[in-house]
Amino acid sequence: MFRLALRRSRLEIGSPTASPVGPTRARLGIVAAVMVTLLLLGALAFVYWKTRPLNEQAVVEISSHLRVLKELEARWDTILLRATTDTERGYESAVNLVPTVGKTLRALQQSATRLQTATLREKLPDMIGAFQEKNAVTVSFLSEANFVSTNLPEVQQWFTEYLSALRTTRQVDATTQQSLLNLDRIATQAAADLSAFVIDGSVERANSINSALNGIGEAQPDYTTPRLTSARDSLVKLGREVVGRKQLAVELLKVVSDSTAGRELDQVIVGFEAELRAAATEQQFYRTVLIWYAAALLGLLAFAGWRLAQSYRLLNRANDALQDVNESLDRRVTERTQELSSALAELQLSETQLIQSEKMSSLGQMVAGVAHEINTPLAYVKNNLGMVDDRLGSLVDLVEHFDRLLRMLQSTDTPEDQLRDQFSRVDRDLEALRNRNTLGELALLVQDGLHGIDRIAEIVLNLKDFSRLDRLKVQVFDVNHGIESTLLLARHLLKNAEVRKVFGTLPPVVCAASQVNQVFLNLITNAAQAIEERGPGKGLITLTTKAVGHSVMIEVRDNGKGIPPDVLPRIFDPFFTTKETGKGTGLGLSISFKIIDQHKGKILVHSRVGEGTTFTVLLPASQPSAVADAPEDAASDGQSPADPVAAPVSAAQAGVDSPRTPTALPTS
Ligand code: ADP
Secondary structure, X not given: OHHHHHHHHHHHHHHHHHOOHHHHHHHHHHHHHHHHHHHHHHHHHHHHHHHOOXXXXXXXXXXXXXXXXXXXXXXXXXXXXXXXXXXXXHHHHHHHHHHHHHHHHHHHHHHHOOOOOHHHHHOHHHHHHHXXXXXXXXXXXXXXXXXXXHHHHHHHHHHHHHHHHHHHOOOOOHHHHHHHHHHHHHHHHHHHXXXXXXXXXXXXXHHHHHHHHHHHHHOOOOXXXXXXXXXXXHHHHHHHHHHHHHHHHHHHHHHHHHXXXXXXXXXXXXXXXXXXXXXXXXXXXXXXXXXXXXXXXXHHHHHHHHHHHHHHHHHHHHHHHHHHHHHHHHHHHHHHHHHHHHHHHHHHHHHHHHXXXXXXXXXXHHHHHHHHHHHHHHHHHHHHHHHHHHHHHHHHHHHHHHHHHHHHHHOOOOOXXXXXXXXXXXXXXXXXXXXXXXXXXXXXXXXXXXXXXXXXXXXXXXXXXXXXOOOOOOEEEOHHHHHHHHHHHOHHHHOOEEEEEEEOOOOOEEEOHHHHHHHHHHHHHHHHHHHHHHOOOXXXXXXXXXXXXXXXXXXXXXXXXXXXXXXXXXXXXXXXXXXXXXXXXXXHHHHHHHHHHHOOOEEEEEEEOOOEEEEEEEEEOOOXXXXXXXXXXXXXXXXXXOOOOOOOOOHHHOEEOOOOOOOOOOOO
């Protein structure tokens, strides 16, 4: 009851926090708070990331490379033109152009890898490709132009040589002279055209020079000299090659001029600048957003701090309240513990008293039985002694008559007739004794009396054997002998029962004999009472003992009224009885269970209503060493079973050989 009340009071105190809804809601709240915080931090990180400046160094480098390229691109054609015309300085700067452009392109490419913008990603590769192509064409152009500018003086020398050779052969006939003059005019014109062609690269001039050179080459003057022939051949060959290479150079220059590299560069520059502007605008926007966002977060933080402080205050208050509750709980627990302790002490006291009363009841029954047993021999001993007393009167008379006769015979002055009378009196007495067989009767009466006293002595011995009140300690015990003594003492209970003994050969058991005997007495008493309660007619109690493995089995079977299934689970409960007041205390089986349990044994029950009940006790057989260590009167070696009152027992340990739920005994 106290335990229940305590549990209830705990529940009442614990109820506000013990609710399962509280922790779930709190956990959800924490999860939501963590998610919101992560979200806010994520947004902050995003906005901050958006405000970061572009890679400034890369921007500067790319812008500078683009600028250099733009300058080179703007001057490119002019530089190439100068390379062809101003052969000295022009060519030098044109030759420098190609590696400068190549270096700038490589640097640009490298810087672009550090800055990822759409323009740089999409347009820059095409533009670099176009520039590389333009650079390659420029290299070819410069090679051609170089050839032209290198070989032009030689061609001009050959023109001079050819004209000089022509002019030194003028002294021939008029026709020849005319054709030589003609050739002179053509060569002079071609030389002039060549100078102009080198500068303007016009196609007409190229054609005219080529046709002039063809004319010079094909002309067959009537008169010729080896000098003229050699000058003519060299002039025509080198002249044609220079004109051809110049034409190629012109075309290559055209390709260079038509290159899309410049336009693509412009697109990249425009796109890149637009991107830089957009990035700057976006950066500015996100900076503003960041400022506002940070301000909002600060506000939120301040609010959260305020709420936290409030919660902290509430928590403190709740903590104080909890501490108060805890203290009061502690007080209540102490009070309840004290109450429980005193209740337990009371319970133990009352259990001791009850067990004592059960013992007294058993003792009462035993005393009644013993009194009954002693009464019969005592009665006939008393009767015999009365009869002996009665017979002793005539013997005393006889002895007195003999005594007088002896004194008469010893005196000399006794008259004859008196002596004769005395003799006949003694003779009469002797005759009467002989006739009544008084001596034989007396011997028989004494013998009977002694027999009666022997019987009483035997009962007293059994009583002593049974109770062994002087020895609660363990000892070597003969179970069969224990049952015999118990039966003798319970004889008066077994008037309506036939007792059948099926005793086996048993190993000895080391136990507290008086306690085990008490178990036998309880079981035999219950069996006898069950037979009586069944109704008229003689019942049968079968007592079987046998050795089973390392145990000794004692079976008490009766054909009494049996135990109903609803009662069976409760029979080992203390104070459970179905008997009328005064006849049963309800402690017999619970004490028996306790005793057997303390002997590390088992007690089992099997019963059927109307058929009877069988109680089976299993006691561990003693090991030979234990038997040797436990002489009959040996003192306890510390392993002796304690007083049954002292130790707690649970009926769950009891084997009830029928469907039942074991009921726990209240602990003592
Ligand atoms: P008590 O004999 O004082 O009632 P026990 O503990 O010895 O107490 O027995 C408890 C109950 O078990 C009895 O009241 C009786 O109902 C039942 N019982 C015990 N032994 C038998 C038996 N051999 N036959 C029928 N019922 C029995």
